[in-house]
Amino acid sequence: MQSPDSIDEHDGQRQSEEVLRFVDKNFRLVIDSIPVPVAVTTPTGEVESLNQPTLEYFGKTLEDLKGWKSSDVVHPDDLERTVASQIEAHETGRAYNVESRHLRADGIYRWFNVRGFPLRDSQGNILRWFHLLIDIEDRKRGELLLRESERQFKTIFDEAGTGITLIDLTAGEPIRNNRALQEMLGCSEEELSRFETYDRLTHEDDREKDAISFRELCDGKRDSLRIEKHFIRKDGRFIWANVIFTLLRDHKGRPLYIIAIHEDITEHKLALEKLQANQDLLDLAQKSAGAMAFDWYIQEKINTWSPEQEALFGLAPGSFDGTYKGWKKMMYAPDWPTVVEAIQHAHQTGTVEAEYRVVWPDGSLHWLSTNGRMFFDGEGNPLRMVGFTSDVTRRKQAEEALRRSQAFLTEGQQLARMGNFSWQVATKNITWSEQLYRIFDFESSVPMTLELIATRVHPDDMPMIYDMAERAERGEKDFEYEHRLLMPDRSIKHLHVVAHRTYDQDGRLEYIGAVQDVTERRLSEEALSKVRSELAHVTRVTSLGTLTASIAHEVNQPLSGIITNASTCLRMLAADPPNVEGARETARRTIRDGNRASEVISRLRALFGKKEPTNEPVDLNEAAREVIALSLSELHRKQVVSQSDFDEDLPTVMGDRVQLQQVILNLLLNASDAMNDIADRPRLVVIKTEPYEGNHVRLTVKDAGVGLEPENVGKLFDAFYTTKNSGMGIGLSVSRSIIESHHGRLWAMPNEDEPGATFSFSIPFATDGAMTAQAGSADSKIEQTEEH
Amino acid sequence: MEIGPLISVVDDDESVRESLPDLLKEFGFQVQTFSSAEEFLASDGIGQTKCLVLDIAMPGMTGPDLQRELKIRGSNIPIIFITAHGDSTTRPRMLENGAIECLLKPFSEDALLKALNEALRLN
Numbered sequence: 001m002q003s004p005d006s007i008d009e010h011d012g013q014r015q016s017e018e019v020l021r022f023v024d025k026n027f028r029l030v031i032d033s034i035p036v037p038v039a040v041t042t043p044t045g046e047v048e049s050l051n052q053p054t055l056e057y058f059g060k061t062l063e064d065l066k067g068w069k070s071s072d073v074v075h076p077d078d079l080e081r082t083v084a085s086q087i088e089a090h091e092t093g094r095a096y097n098v099e100s101r102h103l104r105a106d107g108i109y110r111w112f113n114v115r116g117f118p119l120r121d122s123q124g125n126i127l128r129w130f131h132l133l134i135d136i137e138d139r140k141r142g143e144l145l146l147r148e149s150e151r152q153f154k155t156i157f158d159e160a161g162t163g164i165t166l167i168d169l170t171a172g173e174p175i176r177n178n179r180a181l182q183e184m185l186g187c188s189e190e191e192l193s194r195f196e197t198y199d200r201l202t203h204e205d206d207r208e209k210d211a212i213s214f215r216e217l218c219d220g221k222r223d224s225l226r227i228e229k230h231f232i233r234k235d236g237r238f239i240w241a242n243v244i245f246t247l248l249r250d251h252k253g254r255p256l257y258i259i260a261i262h263e264d265i266t267e268h269k270l271a272l273e274k275l276q277a278n279q280d281l282l283d284l285a286q287k288s289a290g291a292m293a294f295d296w297y298i299q300e301k302i303n304t305w306s307p308e309q310e311a312l313f314g315l316a317p318g319s320f321d322g323t324y325k326g327w328k329k330m331m332y333a334p335d336w337p338t339v340v341e342a343i344q345h346a347h348q349t350g351t352v353e354a355e356y357r358v359v360w361p362d363g364s365l366h367w368l369s370t371n372g373r374m375f376f377d378g379e380g381n382p383l384r385m386v387g388f389t390s391d392v393t394r395r396k397q398a399e400e401a402l403r404r405s406q407a408f409l410t411e412g413q414q415l416a417r418m419g420n421f422s423w424q425v426a427t428k429n430i431t432w433s434e435q436l437y438r439i440f441d442f443e444s445s446v447p448m449t450l451e452l453i454a455t456r457v458h459p460d461d462m463p464m465i466y467d468m469a470e471r472a473e474r475g476e477k478d479f480e481y482e483h484r485l486l487m488p489d490r491s492i493k494h495l496h497v498v499a500h501r502t503y504d505q506d507g508r509l510e511y512i513g514a515v516q517d518v519t520e521r522r523l524s525e526e527a528l529s530k531v532r533s534e535l536a537h538v539t540r541v542t543s544l545g546t547l548t549a550s551i552a553h554e555v556n557q558p559l560s561g562i563i564t565n566a567s568t569c570l571r572m573l574a575a576d577p578p579n580v581e582g583a584r585e586t587a588r589r590t591i592r593d594g595n596r597a598s599e600v601i602s603r604l605r606a607l608f609g610k611k612e613p614t615n616e617p618v619d620l621n622e623a624a625r626e627v628i629a630l631s632l633s634e635l636h637r638k639q640v641v642s643q644s645d646f647d648e649d650l651p652t653v654m655g656d657r658v659q660l661q662q663v664i665l666n667l668l669l670n671a672s673d674a675m676n677d678i679a680d681r682p683r684l685v686v687i688k689t690e691p692y693e694g695n696h697v698r699l700t701v702k703d704a705g706v707g708l709e710p711e712n713v714g715k716l717f718d719a720f721y722t723t724k725n726s727g728m729g730i731g732l733s734v735s736r737s738i739i740e741s742h743h744g745r746l747w748a749m750p751n752e753d754e755p756g757a758t759f760s761f762s763i764p765f766a767t768d769g770a771m772t773a774q775a776g777s778a779d780s781k782i783e784q785t786e787e788h
Numbered sequence: 789m790e791i792g793p794l795i796s797v798v799d800d801d802e803s804v805r806e807s808l809p810d811l812l813k814e815f816g817f818q819v820q821t822f823s824s825a826e827e828f829l830a831s832d833g834i835g836q837t838k839c840l841v842l843d844i845a846m847p848g849m850t851g852p853d854l855q856r857e858l859k860i861r862g863s864n865i866p867i868i869f870i871t872a873h874g875d876s877t878t879r880p881r882m883l884e885n886g887a888i889e890c891l892l893k894p895f896s897e898d899a900l901l902k903a904l905n906e907a908l909r910l911n
């Protein structure tokens with residue numbers, strides 16, 4: 001550490017050397033010319049002479065000062081030390097150097113650096129001692145001050161509430177840190193004396209950025225640096241610190257120290273984050289609720305609306321002029337009375353509650369709902385309004401839709417002959433809709449009871465009503481019935497009842513249900529069923545064109561026999577001698593074959609019908625679905641469950657849709673017939689479609705029936721071959737003809753691992769690229785189309 | 789009576805197996821009948837058969853199947869197909885595949901005789 005005195009001290013040193021150099025020649029002159037006090041003593045220490053500055057400083061004479069050791073010229077605290085230094089010097093003959101206070105003429109002690117040098121002759125004997133007194137008062141004072149300020153600095157440093165590090169750039173290490181920093185970062189003093197510790201604690205995202213700034217500071221490119229550092233303490237806690245680095249330079253401007261002051265701003269940061277989060281939450285809430293808070297000073301005509309509030313009115317941000325008039329202008333005129341009423345209400349209560357429509361600049365209408373408070377001036381004019389506004393257009397639309405659908409429901413119930421009821425089982429309280437009274441033909445004023453209902457139920461169906469009541473008592477979830485009513489005029493009504501379990505506000509069991517009068521449907525179903533059975537019969541035997549091949553085969557076979565036999569007969573009769581017995585036999589065979597042909601013709605008679613075959617794209621899935629739908633009732637009657645496994649990407653085939661449906665119907669009914677006597681397993685028929693052999697599609701009908709006798713498989717497709725008591729056995733033959741006319745194949749296989757048989761046909765799909773099936777989902781799916 | 793060439797008739801239809809041999813015998817041929825192609829293949833009469841009268845559509849092995857099987861076995865017995873299923877495309881197809889003739893039931897004795905003569909001439 002340098003002080004201003006160092007220059008004087010240096011000068012003193014130089015001057016004393018001069019003295020030594022010139023003393024022999026003219027030391028008196030030399031001594032007097034030295035501007036600082038100088039004393040000359042004998043080898044034993046007696047004061048011999050003093051120069052002028054000495055006399056002036058002390059304000060005493062030479063005589064006075066000869067006895068300095070016994071006076072107060074030297075500060076009593078320093079006297080002993082000063083004398084001892086001189087005695088030691090005299091004994092050793094070596095120069096001495098001592099600091100002591102000397103009394104100035106005005107009575108003030110000042111610090112001096114007293115230096116003594118021996119003057120020797122050529123033999124080295126000491127002739128005199130020179131004592132040079134160099135004033136070091138200022139330096140001493142500086143030292144004192146420095147010590148004091150150091151003490152204060154240390155106190156501040158150690159006791160400061162903020163964390164401080166002092167970095168010695170020469171040593172390249174943080175040389176000091178205080179308790180506050182140790183506590184803040186959760187490290188010991190020793191740990192914080194290494195840069196490495198700070199690096200480790202610094203959040204890795206900040207490390208590089210912080211290091212660059214710090215390097216600039218160390219290099220003296222800047223004098224201070226303020227960064228927010230994100231520390232992770234050893235215990236895992238996050239600390240945010242505002243760190244101020246200050247660079248201290250030496251007198252030549254070289255970087256010497258850095259003081260880094262750490263202020264813990266973690267709580268502040270957290271509070272800020274929380275605040276931001278709260279603001280975000282509010283924004284989110286406003287946005288998601290579509291409700292915007294506003295505070296409108298109406299008379300000041302200041303637009304205090306948020307852009308979101310303006311958006312509710314279809315306005316661009318900042319375009320609302322803030323006036324009451326401007327606000328009124330946006331109102332949908334027919335709703336203005338409502339708004340006025342709301343304002344009047346607000347005048348009395350202060351509460352604003354209004355739902356009204358506004359007209360957006362684009363002309364569209366929007367429902368808004370405002371809830372808030374309105375403040376008025378002394379004259380009752382609106383002054384300020386605070387509250388929430390939200391767009392309730394969708395709710396309003398939904399309400400309108402609900403109102404409409406309620407109206408529709410009432411009307412629809414009437415049209416659909418459907419009534420509703422609710423039934424509280426415990427209280428026996430039954431509520432009926434008007435339509436239900438109408439269905440049962442009761443006066444709508446009559447309180448409804450189960451007993452009253454029973455008077456209308458068809459006697460044969462009463463068990464169902466008892467069953468329903470029992471199930472309701474047990475609290476079963478849903479039930480569904482079809483039963484009949486026997487009306488007073490003996491007419492029969494068919495009802496379809498569906499009920500669903502629910503609980504009223506008090507948690508009591510209640511059934512809500514619908515009753516539909518399905519009489520007409522039931523009657524038409526019965527009629528349809530009759531038509532269908534006729535149709536099923538007809539579809540088995542129609543399409544003469546497709547029968548031709550089959551008929552031809554059936555007729556040609558006996559004809560062939562007839563001709564062969566007749567030829568043989570003629571030949572036998574023409575022989576010499578004629579083979580009469582042989583001729584008789586062949587003639588008999590001729591008659592037999594003729595009868596056979598006749599039978600074929602008679603059995604065909606019923607089948608003749610005419611229909612022009614067509615050729616169009618056919619979606620086999622769709623065709624099969626129609627057939628299954630048409631057959632459901634028939635299958636149901638026979639307790640057959642049908643299951644579809646359709647490939648939804650099935651390509652379209654070209655052909656006659658009705659003919660192909662005849663085939664599918666035929667296969668389906670055959671499958672059903674084949675399971676007539678099956679009682680030990682489900683009567684399941686699976687209809688499956690899939691691509692087959694590259695360019696074909698295949699439809700298979702698999703039953704769980706009696707199966708096929710291997711020896712009969714070949715005959716299955718012959719016309720009139722049948723294993724059934726009824727039917728003509730024409731079905732499979734016709735089917736095969738139809739399929740072959742579609743360039744396809746129809747065949748049968750016994751099921752491999754289970755009872756029953758599988759009938760399949762495959763036909764090539766339409767090669768025309770445009771003829772692809774309307775693809776649904778990519779996966780084939782199982783459709784369960786029948787229960788029971 | 790001199791012993792005529794052996795004609796084999798394969799047809800699943802019993803009335804054919806009943807009536808055709810009588811006529812063929814009247815023509816002067818020897819006849820053996822089989823109700824299926826498999827039965828014919830299993831018999832020891834293949835080598836002696838000079839002409840095969842063969843039904844096209846039969847359960848199991850069909851007429852054309854048998855024709856192919858015989859070809860594989862190195863036999864070139866002339867074949868006359870008969871069928872009750874035939875249409876206008878059947879005959880050309882059969883002839884193309886090496887049949888001597890294809891007769892659509894019912895056929896005349898002249899047509900049969902003509903076909904047989906052609907078959908036997910080849911022999």
